[in-house]
Amino acid sequence: MLKKILPIIIILSLALPPVVQVAQAGVLDSTVGFSSCAAAGFISGKIAEGLTDLQNWVSDGIKNFLIRKRIIRIPSFSIPFLGTGADNSRVPVEDKDVKKEVEDFKGVYTGKEGVQDTIARCGAREILTAMGRNITNVARTGGRDGGPAWVRNWRNFRLDSQYRGEGIFKAMLAQTNTCEYFANDMRGLFGANQKVALTRIKTRASNNDSYQVRAGCTLPGDFSYNDYKRDFSGNGGWEAWSRLMEPQNNPYGSLFLALDEQNTQRAIEEQAAIDETGATGFTGVRGRNAADSCAVMSPYSGGGCLIYKDIATPSGVLSGAVVAGFESELQWVATTDELNELVATGLEVLLNRLWDLSNSDEGDYVVPGNSGIPTDSLFEPPPEEGEEPPPTLGEVTVNFNIINDNGGTATADDFEFYIDGELTAAGIPRVLPVGEHLIVSGFPPDPDGYTWGGITGDCEGATLILEEGQNAVCTITWDDI
Numbered sequence: 001m002l003k004k005i006l007p008i009i010i011i012l013s014l015a016l017p018p019v020v021q022v023a024q025a026g027v028l029d030s031t032v033g034f035s036s037c038a039a040a041g042f043i044s045g046k047i048a049e050g051l052t053d054l055q056n057w058v059s060d061g062i063k064n065f066l067i068r069k070r071i072i073r074i075p076s077f078s079i080p081f082l083g084t085g086a087d088n089s090r091v092p093v094e095d096k097d098v099k100k101e102v103e104d105f106k107g108v109y110t111g112k113e114g115v116q117d118t119i120a121r122c123g124a125r126e127i128l129t130a131m132g133r134n135i136t137n138v139a140r141t142g143g144r145d146g147g148p149a150w151v152r153n154w155r156n157f158r159l160d161s162q163y164r165g166e167g168i169f170k171a172m173l174a175q176t177n178t179c180e181y182f183a184n185d186m187r188g189l190f191g192a193n194q195k196v197a198l199t200r201i202k203t204r205a206s207n208n209d210s211y212q213v214r215a216g217c218t219l220p221g222d223f224s225y226n227d228y229k230r231d232f233s234g235n236g237g238w239e240a241w242s243r244l245m246e247p248q249n250n251p252y253g254s255l256f257l258a259l260d261e262q263n264t265q266r267a268i269e270e271q272a273a274i275d276e277t278g279a280t281g282f283t284g285v286r287g288r289n290a291a292d293s294c295a296v297m298s299p300y301s302g303g304g305c306l307i308y309k310d311i312a313t314p315s316g317v318l319s320g321a322v323v324a325g326f327e328s329e330l331q332w333v334a335t336t337d338e339l340n341e342l343v344a345t346g347l348e349v350l351l352n353r354l355w356d357l358s359n360s361d362e363g364d365y366v367v368p369g370n371s372g373i374p375t376d377s378l379f380e381p382p383p384e385e386g387e388e389p390p391p392t393l394g395e396v397t398v399n400f401n402i403i404n405d406n407g408g409t410a411t412a413d414d415f416e417f418y419i420d421g422e423l424t425a426a427g428i429p430r431v432l433p434v435g436e437h438l439i440v441s442g443f444p445p446d447p448d449g450y451t452w453g454g455i456t457g458d459c460e461g462a463t464l465i466l467e468e469g470q471n472a473v474c475t476i477t478w479d480d481i
Helices: 004-014 029-069 094-139 154-174 180-190 211-215 225-230 236-244 251-277 315-335 347-355
Strands: 294-297 305-308 394-405 416-419 423-425 430-433 434-444 448-456 463-466 473-479
Touching: 004 416, 094 315, 094 394, 154 180, 154 305, 180 251, 180 473, 251 315, 394 416, 394 463, 434 448, 434 473, 463 473
Parallel strands: 394 473
Antiparallel strands: 294 305, 394 430, 416 423, 416 434, 434 463, 448 473
């Protein structure tokens, strides 16, 4: 009876407003998707059977009507056999054993094709969907600067890498022992006003000596350029003149050394960025977001990340996984051999993904029946069981307050501080996950004649409890004694 009713429902649904709902952006829960797919495959098989039975029922009715009205006559075919008797007048085509074997075979085949095969295919479909969703989510959110992990603007990508090279050079210059009589002017010219720890990377390039060695001042420690101008003979004479002609000991030679090293660091960073993407156009994955991917933030103009963490997943692996996801979707359709198995295939999802991989609003599969089930965003999927959700973020800026009321001459540049054990630049906002963070300050080496004045603001007691969206400000005080 059900098989006769289902075709009627289908016919009515074609004439009435559609009742099949299409899920909007987001992918349904895998369990619900599997159940919907399997149920839809099973029902569609029943619909197909019902349509066949309906056709046979109509055909038989018309045939019986014509026979009753004697419009047509059904001829009787028989093959005479040797012997006598009515039992030998026809071929035994309705033998019960033969009929039973045929029906058993049809049942097994129908069960495999109509139910077992549909369940297996739908299970595989959900596994494929979950894998594709997670892979594309990593590609969409795992970029080293946040967002997609592929290059979206090659010009900006290459220039950003050059800017990082400039930042690394500034950090090198800030830590170079430049001759005192022009050191401040040289650092101010390049904006190298903040010291940054560069221990995570190597900096010596294209030379047997580091830049700090080549550009370090070799004049006597007590040399005064102003005194030398006033008294040539009494302040070194021609020996001092000879040393002043060395490039690292005069502003012009030092400037050319600095410009050359800046270009070197630019080229290294740009080439490293190009090498990382290779032929894929993807960058490697270092963390779950921009903050998690950066080891050292830039304290210089423009901000951003100065030194990234080491690559956790190479760009080739990520690119290959995304490409394999496309190919598996296409292979799914190519190997589908039953109408039942096409009920839940997401062709529209695949096409939307090809047009714009960065857009998580790529549509969803057509699921028969009521689709009013909560959906999950592809851009930020729920955490796996046992996995903590991604941390929310806040921001903290730490400043120095150096008190020199007893003859001290130290400045903020002579001190340093650490957040959770990592050297951090003063006066520059730093993005951190919410929660507790330890602030520790010191002086390399420990300051002579200065005493610890404590931390005030949002970091009292050297502990910062950062809340989501907070812009915390802390002040570290050192006082001369």
